[in-house]
Amino acid sequence: LSTTDDGNESGDDGSGDDGSGDDGSGDGSSGDDDSGDDSTDAYEIGMVDSLTGSLSAFGERNQRGVELALQRVNEVGINDRDLELIVEDSESENQGGIAAAQKLVNQDGVPFLIGAVGSGVSLAIYESVVQDTDVVQLSQNSTGLNLTNFPGLLRMSPSGRTQSLALANLIDDDGYDEVAITYVNNDYGQSLTDAFVEAWDGDIAYNNPHDQEQQSYSGVISEMNESGADAWLFVTYQAEFATMVNEAFSAGYEAQFYGADSVSGDNVLENTPEGSMDGMKIVVPSAPVEEENYQTFASDFEAEYGQQPTSWSAYAYDCVMNAALAIQAADEFTGAALQETVRRVSGPEGEEATTFEAASQILADGGGPDDVDYQGVSGPIDFNEDGDPVGFLQILEVQDHDYEGVGFIEG
Amino acid sequence: MSFLTDPRGTLGDLTRPEAWVLGVSVAFLLLLFVALLAGALGPTYFLFLVGLAGMYALLSFGLNSQWGFTGLINFSVAAFFGVGAYGAALMTADSSPIAGGFNPLVGLIVGLSVAFVLAVLIGIPTLRLRADYLAIASLGLAEVVRLVVLNERWLTNGSAGLRGIPSFFAGWPVLSTFPQAMPGLRLEVVPGSPIFLEAPFWRASLNVLLVLGFAGATYFVLRRAHRSPWGRVLRTIRSDEDLARALGKNTYSFKMQSFVLGSLIMALAGVFYTHLNLYVGPGDLDPITTFYVWVAVILGGSGSNRGALFGGIVIVTIREGTRFLNDFAVPIDPAPLRLLLIGILIVVVMRYRPQGILPPQRELIWPSAVDGSGTPDRPASGVRERKRSDDLENRSENAENRSDDRDGNGPNGGDDDE
Amino acid sequence: MSDSANATTERTESGESDATGGPQIGAVAGKDDAVLRVDDLQKSFGGLTATDHATFEVERGTITGLIGPNGAGKSTIFNLISGFYEPDGGTVTVNGTDVTGMEPYEVAEHGLVRTFQTPRKLEGMTVREAMLVGPRNQPGESFLNLFTSPGTVGDSESANLADAERILADFEIDHLATQPATDISGGQMKLVELARAMLAEPEVLLLDEPVAGVNPTLAKKLKTQIRRLNERGTTFVLIEHDMEFVMDLADPIVVLDQGSVLTEGTPEAVRSDDRVIDAYLGGGA
Amino acid sequence: MTVLGYLANGLVFSSIIVLGSIGLSLVYSIADFANFAHGDTMTIGAYSALVTFGAVGGLGGAVLGLPYGFFLALIVGIAVAAVVAVGTEKLIYEPLDIDSIGLLITSIGIAFIYRAVIQIRFGADFTRFGVEPLRPIEWLIPYGIRVTRHDVAIVASAAVLVVGLHVLLQYTDLGRKMRAMADNPDLARVSGIRTKRVKLWTWVIGAGLAGAGGVFLGLFNQLSPRMGFNLLLVIFAAVILGGIGSVYGAMAGGFLIGMINQLTPLLSRLGEVLPLVPDGFGIPIGIEYANAIAFVIMVAVLLVRPNGIAGEGAT
Amino acid sequence: MSDDATAPTATVRDDDTTPTDAGDADDAVLALSGVDSGYGEVQVLDDLTLHLDPGEIVCLVGPNGAGKSTVLKTAFGMLTPWTGSVEYHGRDIGGMAPEEIVREGIGYVPQTDNVFGSLTIEENLRMGGVARDGGLDEVIETLYDRFPIIDEKRGAKARTLSGGQRQVLAFARALVMEPDVLLIDEPSAGLAPNTADDVFADVQEVNDMDTAILMVEQNVTKGLGISDRGYVLDQGTVRFEGTPEALLNDEEVSQLYLGG
Numbered sequence A: 001l002s003t004t005d006d007g008n009e010s011g012d013d014g015s016g017d018d019g020s021g022d023d024g025s026g027d028g029s030s031g032d033d034d035s036g037d038d039s040t041d042a043y044e045i046g047m048v049d050s051l052t053g054s055l056s057a058f059g060e061r062n063q064r065g066v067e068l069a070l071q072r073v074n075e076v077g078i079n080d081r082d083l084e085l086i087v088e089d090s091e092s093e094n095q096g097g098i099a100a101a102q103k104l105v106n107q108d109g110v111p112f113l114i115g116a117v118g119s120g121v122s123l124a125i126y127e128s129v130v131q132d133t134d135v136v137q138l139s140q141n142s143t144g145l146n147l148t149n150f151p152g153l154l155r156m157s158p159s160g161r162t163q164s165l166a167l168a169n170l171i172d173d174d175g176y177d178e179v180a181i182t183y184v185n186n187d188y189g190q191s192l193t194d195a196f197v198e199a200w201d202g203d204i205a206y207n208n209p210h211d212q213e214q215q216s217y218s219g220v221i222s223e224m225n226e227s228g229a230d231a232w233l234f235v236t237y238q239a240e241f242a243t244m245v246n247e248a249f250s251a252g253y254e255a256q257f258y259g260a261d262s263v264s265g266d267n268v269l270e271n272t273p274e275g276s277m278d279g280m281k282i283v284v285p286s287a288p289v290e291e292e293n294y295q296t297f298a299s300d301f302e303a304e305y306g307q308q309p310t311s312w313s314a315y316a317y318d319c320v321m322n323a324a325l326a327i328q329a330a331d332e333f334t335g336a337a338l339q340e341t342v343r344r345v346s347g348p349e350g351e352e353a354t355t356f357e358a359a360s361q362i363l364a365d366g367g368g369p370d371d372v373d374y375q376g377v378s379g380p381i382d383f384n385e386d387g388d389p390v391g392f393l394q395i396l397e398v399q400d401h402d403y404e405g406v407g408f409i410e411g
Numbered sequence B: 001m002s003f004l005t006d007p008r009g010t011l012g013d014l015t016r017p018e019a020w021v022l023g024v025s026v027a028f029l030l031l032l033f034v035a036l037l038a039g040a041l042g043p044t045y046f047l048f049l050v051g052l053a054g055m056y057a058l059l060s061f062g063l064n065s066q067w068g069f070t071g072l073i074n075f076s077v078a079a080f081f082g083v084g085a086y087g088a089a090l091m092t093a094d095s096s097p098i099a100g101g102f103n104p105l106v107g108l109i110v111g112l113s114v115a116f117v118l119a120v121l122i123g124i125p126t127l128r129l130r131a132d133y134l135a136i137a138s139l140g141l142a143e144v145v146r147l148v149v150l151n152e153r154w155l156t157n158g159s160a161g162l163r164g165i166p167s168f169f170a171g172w173p174v175l176s177t178f179p180q181a182m183p184g185l186r187l188e189v190v191p192g193s194p195i196f197l198e199a200p201f202w203r204a205s206l207n208v209l210l211v212l213g214f215a216g217a218t219y220f221v222l223r224r225a226h227r228s229p230w231g232r233v234l235r236t237i238r239s240d241e242d243l244a245r246a247l248g249k250n251t252y253s254f255k256m257q258s259f260v261l262g263s264l265i266m267a268l269a270g271v272f273y274t275h276l277n278l279y280v281g282p283g284d285l286d287p288i289t290t291f292y293v294w295v296a297v298i299l300g301g302s303g304s305n306r307g308a309l310f311g312g313i314v315i316v317t318i319r320e321g322t323r324f325l326n327d328f329a330v331p332i333d334p335a336p337l338r339l340l341l342i343g344i345l346i347v348v349v350m351r352y353r354p355q356g357i358l359p360p361q362r363e364l365i366w367p368s369a370v371d372g373s374g375t376p377d378r379p380a381s382g383v384r385e386r387k388r389s390d391d392l393e394n395r396s397e398n399a400e401n402r403s404d405d406r407d408g409n410g411p412n413g414g415d416d417d418e
Numbered sequence C: 001m002s003d004s005a006n007a008t009t010e011r012t013e014s015g016e017s018d019a020t021g022g023p024q025i026g027a028v029a030g031k032d033d034a035v036l037r038v039d040d041l042q043k044s045f046g047g048l049t050a051t052d053h054a055t056f057e058v059e060r061g062t063i064t065g066l067i068g069p070n071g072a073g074k075s076t077i078f079n080l081i082s083g084f085y086e087p088d089g090g091t092v093t094v095n096g097t098d099v100t101g102m103e104p105y106e107v108a109e110h111g112l113v114r115t116f117q118t119p120r121k122l123e124g125m126t127v128r129e130a131m132l133v134g135p136r137n138q139p140g141e142s143f144l145n146l147f148t149s150p151g152t153v154g155d156s157e158s159a160n161l162a163d164a165e166r167i168l169a170d171f172e173i174d175h176l177a178t179q180p181a182t183d184i185s186g187g188q189m190k191l192v193e194l195a196r197a198m199l200a201e202p203e204v205l206l207l208d209e210p211v212a213g214v215n216p217t218l219a220k221k222l223k224t225q226i227r228r229l230n231e232r233g234t235t236f237v238l239i240e241h242d243m244e245f246v247m248d249l250a251d252p253i254v255v256l257d258q259g260s261v262l263t264e265g266t267p268e269a270v271r272s273d274d275r276v277i278d279a280y281l282g283g284g285a
Numbered sequence D: 001m002t003v004l005g006y007l008a009n010g011l012v013f014s015s016i017i018v019l020g021s022i023g024l025s026l027v028y029s030i031a032d033f034a035n036f037a038h039g040d041t042m043t044i045g046a047y048s049a050l051v052t053f054g055a056v057g058g059l060g061g062a063v064l065g066l067p068y069g070f071f072l073a074l075i076v077g078i079a080v081a082a083v084v085a086v087g088t089e090k091l092i093y094e095p096l097d098i099d100s101i102g103l104l105i106t107s108i109g110i111a112f113i114y115r116a117v118i119q120i121r122f123g124a125d126f127t128r129f130g131v132e133p134l135r136p137i138e139w140l141i142p143y144g145i146r147v148t149r150h151d152v153a154i155v156a157s158a159a160v161l162v163v164g165l166h167v168l169l170q171y172t173d174l175g176r177k178m179r180a181m182a183d184n185p186d187l188a189r190v191s192g193i194r195t196k197r198v199k200l201w202t203w204v205i206g207a208g209l210a211g212a213g214g215v216f217l218g219l220f221n222q223l224s225p226r227m228g229f230n231l232l233l234v235i236f237a238a239v240i241l242g243g244i245g246s247v248y249g250a251m252a253g254g255f256l257i258g259m260i261n262q263l264t265p266l267l268s269r270l271g272e273v274l275p276l277v278p279d280g281f282g283i284p285i286g287i288e289y290a291n292a293i294a295f296v297i298m299v300a301v302l303l304v305r306p307n308g309i310a311g312e313g314a315t
Numbered sequence E: 001m002s003d004d005a006t007a008p009t010a011t012v013r014d015d016d017t018t019p020t021d022a023g024d025a026d027d028a029v030l031a032l033s034g035v036d037s038g039y040g041e042v043q044v045l046d047d048l049t050l051h052l053d054p055g056e057i058v059c060l061v062g063p064n065g066a067g068k069s070t071v072l073k074t075a076f077g078m079l080t081p082w083t084g085s086v087e088y089h090g091r092d093i094g095g096m097a098p099e100e101i102v103r104e105g106i107g108y109v110p111q112t113d114n115v116f117g118s119l120t121i122e123e124n125l126r127m128g129g130v131a132r133d134g135g136l137d138e139v140i141e142t143l144y145d146r147f148p149i150i151d152e153k154r155g156a157k158a159r160t161l162s163g164g165q166r167q168v169l170a171f172a173r174a175l176v177m178e179p180d181v182l183l184i185d186e187p188s189a190g191l192a193p194n195t196a197d198d199v200f201a202d203v204q205e206v207n208d209m210d211t212a213i214l215m216v217e218q219n220v221t222k223g224l225g226i227s228d229r230g231y232v233l234d235q236g237t238v239r240f241e242g243t244p245e246a247l248l249n250d251e252e253v254s255q256l257y258l259g260g
């Protein structure tokens, strides 16, 4: 038994937490631990995802992106070691998410934690597990506005605030002065809507939440119709939105639809009638789709899964990439070290790289974290001081029952 | 666990299932201990699990004192849990929209008081209903509570939830700074796998201390109540309410007492949860918690306090233990696999231990009345597994009494505890 | 029965009911000493009149028999008296208090306890425990007492337990004491039901066919038990079809037919009443 | 929308709830436990129909906007749900020796298993039947009723199934045997009723109706592994409201709950729809409380009629 | 009544003596031999042997808890004999399910819970006849004629019947199958004297139509009064057997078991 060095307690906290992991107390550059031949072992990081529960559809999309990303990383390797991702299920609930994070951080000892989907769960994990440690938390999907108040909690998806502003401008520009809003009754829906309401100058004819996973939203739809507004804004998820579109269609309601990011997706197109949404405008955070890296990603994705990627897959993909680069750039595989590198490997300084291979090469060639600027498939990934990425937004319009990009907005 | 909190620890007179459970528990504990020493199990994580188990044990105690004692089918466990959690969080959290910043003890009191009021409010209309109806009425009212918490933002912060919650011991002398004050320790039992005990570990130990305090006190109260005439009236109501009424028991009042008591215990679990996880959101009121607690109580054995304790531990083992199964590569999508495993485990336990793992075994008579001579009450062999030979012996002994000794003071010797 | 239990009973009784409360008998003479009075009681179920202007009195200290054909309304009257049914009309007076419309437990608090014709099973209890539910107003039935005065609780529990065991022995079922209360024979259940009601030590005990299905040898002994308890002051109302049993034990006997009182009187008078023979006893009696 | 419109919507939604609640109620009274896997049985029906419909396609003609193939898929959905339920009864429930609450807990486990298997096979994302969606029926729009021919098909099919069940219960011995069994299983056996067989029939009918409910739910809305589970609470409310064990009560309860759920928006404009109430009057309660309102009404009804609408044991 | 009554005095059964009536058992309609049986792990019947001849009425008496009801339940398949055999017309039916035994021609009236409370009288009777092939309506009418007490209440729920009415209904329900052997558990319990007389008369009448009856009774005088033979059970085994007169006249038996 020995007392750990009191001198730099804060620095040791992190390594203490992951003490049972195999890379716990390395003090040199990654790979030479006191426990010996770790250099061939994989780097283990963790991910909390909604594998079951109400957001499991997002979890599924994430997992596709994650798998693809791991393939890419491990084709190249990080310091000749593999990257391994331990995925735990949050059951889409706080309790499950916290338990999952507890296991990852305090049992598996991961210094880097990707998670979670829902904004509430991400915050819960941050507050109760990550906050006082050095572990890096990077949420893959949370767009809730509250996360901005927690600089230690990074996220790949941009804050919903930019979206809300963009939507308010867009609807205004289209000449509507009255809008009916319905939002999903959780942190995501509520905070985005709050931001929208703040930014919106016109009238709000209807503004009500709806619960997730209901079997029918005809009450909501009819109330929106009743409200008299011609512009309808949906801040909700794909499944809920598809239900609403179908119900509006079979009730014969007509309106100009607008939507926040989570209402778009191939599955929405597939499961709604032709022409039911034509003209709808959606603001989504996005990499410029004409970029080459996105197109490679998309075609790889399609080859693997037989469908177009969603932005959720892209976020998860970039989370893994960012983690991998942070690990490679760090001196050692500890939370403290990764805190140092995670923002910088994709930050605006340095040479732009669009693939892991290229970015990794720069580092391998002796570059520091600031010498590389990884450009993700979901965007340029530049975290600001609040831990939010500087987002690029794309305006999609539904034309002939397909999404067409009709414009870009910078965050 | 069961013998840690069971101060009497009467090893001498265990029934077969008890011995079995004890054996398995000891083996399991040893395994955990070895894993801890070998560095295979993170001590901080382990303590978190113990805290979680304690929380589920508390919830199970609460439900057991409603369902197990009185037969009240309460499907609003999550609501009371949530009310306790929110009560504590709203008082203590710095993000609280109504108050906040109070001492956690205030939160404790407020959480329990709100649960008390809610229990009475839910109890008044539903406790007159037949058991099945109470079940769904409580489920419905729980949903109402959840929706209120979710939608009334001025009161609860809505879907954003509450954060910035202090530790339960914040503001206490010594304990509030204990985690930071403790030196970081490094243990190396198995060479190469050192164990670190630092601030998060000490924080987790405080949580465990807290939950052991809560659960221990609850267990003490419930055990005494269960063995008392009070508990007996509840059990009579459970089996035949009319009989209790005919014998002059005010069954509505007893049902209310049992309902309130159980609800308070659930709220206590909620208070603990708040300070364990430091974040509370409307999702914590989801009915899934209710189902898990039911599973815990039934798995443990309805009506048995030790069963409830054990069931709470088992449910955490099932829920969190299955995470480790993901470590083994399986050919199918791992996502729903855990759900599948949990489902299978529930079915398997019901199949092989249908009365629960530790069903009530003993007669429940006030201790001093049965073991006045100081001997511990032996298991009432008649209750579950009466041995055939015993039975015949007693009966033939009695037959002799019947024909020879009419005054009936003879037969007493055979079956009494004294 | 134990003194302490008796004392408890008395205390609450006099608190709630009239001044004559308490089990002392003979304090007041004459007709006024009716411990139970049923006055013009009516009850119908749908179209069927089960109780039809029934009126009778039960004098303190008696064993009153209540007989009548199947379906005459005997059990219904018990249900009305004990508060399980609400009468359509008429009143029930126990110990001078009008208990009409009261909850069963309130009626019991006024000193009246009943048994059920079909015995009630208590799951998850031993026979002994099932007996201990009987005594009324146990100090241990208050949650607070368990923690503030555990000693009192223990004392009363010990006394009750001793009582219970003695009654079980008297009823020859003491060998069942630690059996699950559900796993006993039909007749044994009746015995437990009766024994438990006796443990409640009410002033008035309504027994609904206590010896139906009980072995005749044992029934004889029960007769002695009932008589002994009666001598100590408990008033009994007894529904029973075993003529030997009622006629031996009860005086007076009230005969019920089609919901109303056909006749009442001494066993001899009833037994030789033509209407009773016709409606109830039949040739064989 | 007009009151008529809301009522029409309510009718469609109720039809689905009714199918679910009848099955649940039947199983509740015969197998004697609250089956928490009932919702997931609906899901099984829906996904079986999805696979079938995907395989057989439209098969030529169409009725009420639904291709023949869909009806075939409906039948397969019903059959698969029934077979799975019977299999579960034989493999799991029957060998168990536990009380009804133990069965209830077991059924939670079963529900997890069903759901997990469906998610493993079909993924977590939602999907729909490949049936061309319809626009509202034109000539009804002037009355404020906006329903499609699919909605009509749902109501009609549900009506056919419900009437069929009614005939089955009323004019065959099976119904009486079921009630006898619900009343006293031991005595039923003593009387010569082959209780295992009756129980199997109960599962076939109960799960079959659930399967049908699931298929219609999928048609009405969409399919996802959690679709049935999400409806379970509402279905329970319907069963309780109707009076446990009463099939006709379950119908009434399902109808009421479905209606209430859809009529919530009217609450805030009571004045406009009710004759004697002043125009501006309304109960200011948002649609987010729709489920809460259904539950509160349910509890209120229970207070007036503690044994449910149909009363105890009525059928 | 049949006239092949056995020995004129009550026979004491010892466990080690062979049954005196071994010969009779061969052509018995129902015979239990060497049966051990009970509930869960609790043994109740202990090497019990008895038989019922064609056309007989046999009465089982004994203290509460002696195992009388258990005998009937074992014979009727509600309990499976642990050892020994239950033979019906020489065929072993031990462990056969009750619903199948009904179809073999045995009827059973339980001691408690013997009507369907939530069904009407009419439906109760119909349920009694589910295993019949036909002629249900006629039988039911005959039964109504025989028991006017339930005829009046055809449409009433059985739950609303008085205790005695219930007993009659339970009896009638078992008769719908026109069984070959009828097992009755305490038919007169709770009946008014005149109704009890009627029931006993009915038992005799049913017996006259060639139904053998094994009956448990606590009303020993009347029960034994209409029987051809009687068994005294105690502690799960037969202690005495003999003609009714012999049992009633035996000082010891009468004292211990018959309330004499």
Ligand SMILES: Nc1ncnc2c1ncn2[C@@H]1O[C@H](COP(=O)(O)OP(=O)(O)OP(=O)(O)O)[C@@H](O)[C@H]1O
Pocket (backbone or CB within 6 Å): C045, C048, C049, C050, C068, C069, C070, C071, C072, C073, C074, C075, C076, C077, C117, E159, E160, E161, E162, E163, E164, E165, E190, E192
């Ligand atoms: N809850 C009820 N609903 C409808 N009818 C009832 C109810 N209870 C009793 N009855 C009817 O009232 C009449 C009297 O019944 P009760 O049980 O009082 O008779 P009883 O005198 O006790 O008969 P027994 O000696 O057979 O027990 C019977 O015809 C019975 O069917």
Ligand SMILES: Nc1ncnc2c1ncn2[C@@H]1O[C@H](COP(=O)(O)OP(=O)(O)OP(=O)(O)O)[C@@H](O)[C@H]1O
Pocket (backbone or CB within 6 Å): C179, C182, C183, C184, C185, C186, C187, C188, C213, C215, E039, E042, E044, E062, E063, E064, E065, E066, E067, E068, E069, E070, E071, E111
């Ligand atoms: N369900 C049961 N589980 C366990 N033991 C039982 C059960 N039912 C009865 N017993 C026991 O079996 C023994 C015989 O019971 P049985 O019912 O056969 O008695 P019986 O002779 O019919 O008595 P009675 O005249 O009181 O009806 C009794 O000691 C009783 O305690």
Ligand SMILES: [Mg+2]
Pocket (backbone or CB within 6 Å): C074, C075, C076, C117, C208, E162, E163
């Ligand atoms: Mg009666």
Ligand SMILES: [Mg+2]
Pocket (backbone or CB within 6 Å): C185, C186, C187, E068, E069, E070, E111, E185
């Ligand atoms: Mg018996």
